[in-house]
Amino acid sequence: MRTELDQVGPRLRAARQSRGWTLDDVAARAGLSASTLSRLESGKRQASLELLVPLTRILGIRIDDLLPAETADPRVRRAVERRDGMVIAPLTLEHAPVKTYKITYAPTTVVPAPRVHEGYEWLYVLSGRVLLVLDSTEHEIARGEAAEFDTRLPHSIRASADGPAEVISIFSAAGERIHTRVTDS
Structure with missing residues (x-):
């Protein structure tokens, strides 16, 4: 099982090599033997602060630069909104x-007032049927069908x-603001 510390050696080597320095160059400046530095870079020697502090100073990096960045949680955890x-x-x-x-659109016979704004929208119908009124023409879009349109219409x-009807809708940034935010209009 790999740990965060497994990346210290390869990152140390990359920092040294990016400067065009040899093992002997860096080891001499840090007061280490070239073999100790080689073993540290290859992961055969455990990294300690005693070894890393002088090396990072010489290489002009921080100890944090030798550790992987924290990976952000990729899961989407945003509140569901119910509106109109x-x-x-x-x-x-x-x-x-x-x-x-x-x-998810509730069944209705009421046609919402048309909107016009910057952006684009793409939609895919997962279940049910939606009625898209686009520039005064009504289009029925059934389960498994998709539509794409310029929201300036x-x-x-x-x-x-x-x-x-359940729909997956994809909006450009301008289109998203109008469709998913409560507006004063």
Whole structure:
């Protein structure tokens, strides 16, 4: 099983090599034998502060530079929002460049007012049917079908009256702000 300390030696070697220095160059400056430095870089000798402090000073790096960066948790843990007959579940991290949501539309016969804004939207129907009104033309999009459109065209989306619809929607950043945030308009 690999540990974070297993990366100290290879990172130390990379720092030395990036400067074009030999084992003898660095070892002499740090007051170590070349064999001790070689064993440290290859992982055959355990790293200690006594060895690392002079080496990092000579190489112009921090001890933290020898350890792997903490990996961020990739899981999306954002709150589901319920609004206007929809359940909006975020599927991407908050600062992702493209936003993806699973949206469940309640069945309805009421056609929402069309919206116009900057951006693009891509949607895929997981279950049910949605009615997309795009530039005054209604398009029925059934389970397993997808649509892509420029949100600068007047548009609205709703589930058909015969049941709910689950959709994966992908928005450009501009489109996401309009569709998933509560606005004053």
